[in-house]
Amino acid sequence: MSTYLILNLASIAFPLALSFDRKVAFYRKWPAVFPAVGVVALAYLVWDVIVTARGDWSFNPKHFGKVKIFGLPIEEMLFFVTVPYACLFIFEVVRAYFPEGVVPFPRLLAFALAAAAIAAALVFRRRDYTFLVFLSVAVLFLTGGIFFPGLLQSRHFWLYLGISYLPFLIVNGVLTGIPVVLYNPDEILGIRVITIPLEDFFYNLSMLGLCGMAYAAFRQIIPVR
Numbered sequence: 001m002s003t004y005l006i007l008n009l010a011s012i013a014f015p016l017a018l019s020f021d022r023k024v025a026f027y028r029k030w031p032a033v034f035p036a037v038g039v040v041a042l043a044y045l046v047w048d049v050i051v052t053a054r055g056d057w058s059f060n061p062k063h064f065g066k067v068k069i070f071g072l073p074i075e076e077m078l079f080f081v082t083v084p085y086a087c088l089f090i091f092e093v094v095r096a097y098f099p100e101g102v103v104p105f106p107r108l109l110a111f112a113l114a115a116a117a118i119a120a121a122l123v124f125r126r127r128d129y130t131f132l133v134f135l136s137v138a139v140l141f142l143t144g145g146i147f148f149p150g151l152l153q154s155r156h157f158w159l160y161l162g163i164s165y166l167p168f169l170i171v172n173g174v175l176t177g178i179p180v181v182l183y184n185p186d187e188i189l190g191i192r193v194i195t196i197p198l199e200d201f202f203y204n205l206s207m208l209g210l211c212g213m214a215y216a217a218f219r220q221i222i223p224v225r
Contacts, residue, residue: 003063004075004180011171012082015089024096026089031222033088036214041080044207047132048072048080056129056187063180084211086167091160091212101155110145110152114138128187133199136206140213148213157212161205168204172196 001009019026026033049070051057064073114137121134144152151157175181176195183197191198 002065002073002075003178004059004073004175005065005078007171007174007180008075008078008082011086011167015086019089024089024092025225026092029088029092029219029224032215032218032224033085035218035222036088036211037081037084039214040084040207040211043210044080045072045077047136048076051128051132054128056184058182058184060178060180060182063178083167083171084208087160087164087208088211088215090163090167091156091215094156094159094163098156098159103153103155103158105149105152107145107149110141110149114141114145117141124189127189129183129197129199130187130189133202133206137202140206140209143210143213148216151213151216160212161208164208165201165204168201169196172200172204176200 015026018024049072052059052071059073059076064075067074069077117134117138121131121138124130124134173195176183176192176197179195188197188199193201
């Protein structure tokens with residue numbers, strides 16, 4: 001197995017094994033989980049295909065298999081299933097074991113953060129990954145401010161995002177440390193936390209934030225216990 005495939009399997013093994021825990025009972029949420037993961041994965045895969053073709057990043061052939069779809073290693077495509085699944089599992093663990101509370105996060109703040117992200121995107125418009133990742137953060141806060149203001153005020157939501165950064169540091173640390181993913185230095189700022197580009201922190205925020213919002217939407221549409 002390739003390094004990237006092992007990393008994918010390791011990411012999902014623990015959440016999948018505990019999906020049948022009585023208190024969390026994550027398997028009962030699957031009718032809402034899989035559509036949420038699918039919608040967000042599709043959007044980010046389209047992004048991935050385009051920027052990989054542009055040369056914003058590439059993949060170290062030593063650490064993935066021979067199968068590619070639309071120019072992406074199959075392991076890269078699996079990443080957009082295994083990681084969101086694992087993190088939505090964290091969301092349900094938070095819901096099961098932590099009391100809910102209200103976070104003071106008015107709509108105006110969401111729109112202000114979206115505006116700041118758009119401004120940052122324009123400032124760094126010549127660096128493709130930096131530009132796109134700030135636009136994705138703007139989409140997150142605009143979506144939250146317009147459609148999910150209650151979720152932005154949920155302590156569960158922010159705990160979910162905060163705790164998800166722990167496995168993010170491990171997984172991305174491996175991906176960028178070996179490295180499995182190679183970044184074009186012309187398309188990023190060059191600021192790294194150990195080996196992880198600063199942009200990846202915003203990428204993680206937008207992807208998992210939108211995944212949480214999609215999950216909340218599908219929970220309203222599809223009754224789950």
